[in-house]
Amino acid sequence: MRATIIHAPGDIRVEDRDYPTVQQPTDVVVKVTAACVCGSDLWPYRGVKPVHKPSAIGHEFIGVVESVGTEVTTLTAGDFVIAPFVISCGKCPPCLDGVTVACELLAGWGGKDSTGLPVDGGQGQAVRVPLADSTLVKVPGVTEPDSALRKSLLTLSDVMATGHHAALSAGVTAGKTVVVVGDGAVGLCGVLAAKRLGASRIIAMSRHEDRQKVATEFGATDIVSERGEEGVAKVRELLGGVLADSVLECVGTKESMEQALHSVRPGGSLGFVGVPTGGAEIPLRYLFDSNIHVAGGMAPARTYIPELLEDVLSGAINPGLVFDVEMPLEEAAEAYKAMDERRAIKVLLVP
Incomplete structure (x- = not known):
């Protein structure tokens, strides 16, 4: 064969x-x-x-x-x-x-x-x-x-099972606000999973028009192309001065994890499913100070x-x-x- x-x-x-x-x-x-x-x-x-x-x-x-x-x-x-x-x-x-x-x-x-x-x-x-x-x-x-x-x-x-795992790990339920970091197939499926679970606002972080189109079709209410501090500021602006209840990390790099962590409100939840590469890590002190819940892993x-x-x-x-x-x-x-x-x-x- x-x-x-x-x-x-x-x-x-x-x-x-x-x-x-x-x-x-x-x-x-x-x-x-x-x-x-x-x-x-x-x-x-x-x-x-x-x-x-x-x-x-x-x-x-x-x-x-x-x-x-x-x-x-x-x-x-x-x-x-x-x-x-x-x-x-x-x-x-x-x-x-x-x-x-x-x-x-x-x-x-x-x-x-x-x-x-x-x-x-x-x-x-x-x-x-x-x-x-x-x-x-x-x-x-x-x-x-x-x-x-x-x-x-x-x-x-x-990919759909993994996006679903990200949403569940991030505690997405009806009425929650959600940010999805990553616009690959897993991230896009994370958007769909968040919509399926009843999220009221879903922000997809994407810089690619073709992926933005799929994210919107899957239920994204907003698209953010900015990254780093500018991306966090845009999320806060869209959500009326606060950060997201739930964030889905669907890439696995140091940069994507930092973007995800800083997009979650204090007391919120982060679900990570990106295969960790490039020095991705969880800063325990930041979690301790902000009471952010982190869960996830291989779906x-x-x-x-x-x-x-x-x-x-x-x-x-x-x-x-x-x-x-x-x-x-x-x-x-x-x-x-x-x-x-x-x-x-x-x-x-x-x-």
Whole structure:
């Protein structure tokens, strides 16, 4: 089969790879119908995260179950499924508490790479998924989604679930004022999540017209292009002299975290989901003095998918609008380049 392989920073190739097979009784093999490039995939592409050897890459995909291990009980060949970006056993204390990304079984999982992602790489024609019963989510009544539905279903594997996690971590509820720092796919989904949870005012911090348009469609009431102290002052001006009840940090850099922290009112809440890079840190003294609540981390997508799936299937939300470019899998190298150069918000790959 064909699969996307990262060889070194800036070096993405689509190459032949052995077709996956069921290796454990809890495995299934999924034929991928759509995958995509994640912002976190850009860290090794940019050299921020080391690439030690050529490796399959990608952790967001949807598709059809092809073959099933003997101990799989909830899935059969032909089922259309969403793959959350981390596998999980569904039985350990963290999984039972809904924190599937901290699955205790994975601590010793030999086939797992250092990011905790599915072992075979999602940007290919097929993927072996371990722990399939507790990891994959079947989409009821769907076998061949149309283009719009396909895009929205794919967002549930990561970016919509992550935006939702940011909003929940920031304590977004009906009537709250919200600032979203970051206008990538996760930040835009954070806007949508805040709207879904009933926020009364949503300020999207964005300098890019195409992303501002999606943010507005998702429910942003205001756009702020300023950064640093000017950005904080603009937020305060828009909110009548106070800062936001809730702020979503969706980037992971030192600058974005500082922007987020200083946009929260005293006693407010910050939810962070950006993968920490570039010296991002939490200043404890500032939190102590301001009584700001901070929560977040890697999103337990598997926990959130069933709830979000209902709203996607009903048409209540359409997160698939974050996909502004679609390319064949063979053009994966160009997909990475387009996202790295910010010529695309998020690229969908079709095997």
